[in-house]
Amino acid sequence: MSRDVPDLPIRGLVPTAQEAKEFRDVRVVPPLGTAYAYRFVLHRSWSALEGTPSPAATPRLDSFVPIGAYSAFAEPLPPVIVSFGARLAPPDSPSLVEALRSYCDAETYEVLHVRPQRYVGGKALECLAQKRDPIFGLIKMRLAMLRDGGRLFGLSAMAPAAVYPDFVRYMSLALFSFELESAHGDASA
Numbered sequence: 754m755s756r757d758v759p760d761l762p763i764r765g766l767v768p769t770a771q772e773a774k775e776f777r778d779v780r781v782v783p784p785l786g787t788a789y790a791y792r793f794v795l796h797r798s799w800s801a802l803e804g805t806p807s808p809a810a811t812p813r814l815d816s817f818v819p820i821g822a823y824s825a826f827a828e829p830l831p832p833v834i835v836s837f838g839a840r841l842a843p844p845d846s847p848s849l850v851e852a853l854r855s856y857c858d859a860e861t862y863e864v865l866h867v868r869p870q871r872y873v874g875g876k877a878l879e880c881l882a883q884k885r886d887p888i889f890g891l892i893k894m895r896l897a898m899l900r901d902g903g904r905l906f907g908l909s910a911m912a913p914a915a916v917y918p919d920f921v922r923y924m925s926l927a928l929f930s931f932e933l934e935s936a937h938g939d940a941s942a
Contacts, residue, residue: 758866760881760917761895766926768794776926780934783820785812787935788902789839791820791874794930796923799823802834814841817856817907823927825920831889833912833920835927842905849878849898852905857882862894874906874932875899883914893917897928902937 768776777797782790802822812818817838825833847855850867857864862882870879879897886892891914899906908931910924 758868758881760893760921761866761868761879762921762925763870763929766922766929768926781821785818785820785839789820790934791837792930792932792934793837793927795823795835795927796825799825799835799923799927800827812839812841812904814843816840817905825923831913831916832886832892833916833924834910835924836909837931838907838909840905840907842900842903849900849905853878853880853896853898856898856907857896860884862896870897872897872899872928872932873930875901875936877908879928886913889913890915895921895925895928899931901933906931906933 775797776794778792779795780790780792800823802824817840820837820839822834822836824835853867854864857880862884865881865883867878867880870877877897877899879895882894882896884892884894892911893914894909894911897908899908908928910921910928912920912924
């Protein structure tokens with residue numbers, strides 16, 4: 754197992770017996786259909802953001818289609834968000850390293866740390882990244898990618914750096930617990 758990095762925790766994510774009532778298992782069947790159905794663990798105070806996923810969404814090669822977004826805040830302000838997306842894997846099947854690097858470059862994220870990690874849903878490649886926002890200042894993100902059945906799944910947890918430590922455990926648990934209901938079993942880093 755990979756070593757713990759404070760902004761990418763892997764230890765202490767599972768709720769204790771006393772905390773269990775504060776969390777819930779969430780099952781989602783997005784408009785893309787049951788092949789994209791997933792489940793994960795979310796703090797009870799968090800809720801789905803309206804309008805995500807889009808009913809008209811279809812898988813694409815060039816960008817992720819949102820399949821769910823959740824926040825601790827209704828607006829969400831500040832932007833404390835966990836989101837999941839899916840896209841078709843390119844025919845030449847770049848590695849997760851290449852796919853994550855390409856995504857971060859396109860979004861102009863500064864990557865601080867990258868590592869392979871075992872998630873509930875399989876082998877993932879995750880990173881800690883940041884980007885300066887003109888309104889909220891420095892935004893920190895835990896990003897991960899998983900591959901399954903010719904698809905890439907992008908998992909994202911973000912918050913302004915000032916409040917990131919307050920939410921990192923909840924966000925990390927949501928990403929770490931992400932699991933496809935009908936995985937094809939070809940998840941590899």
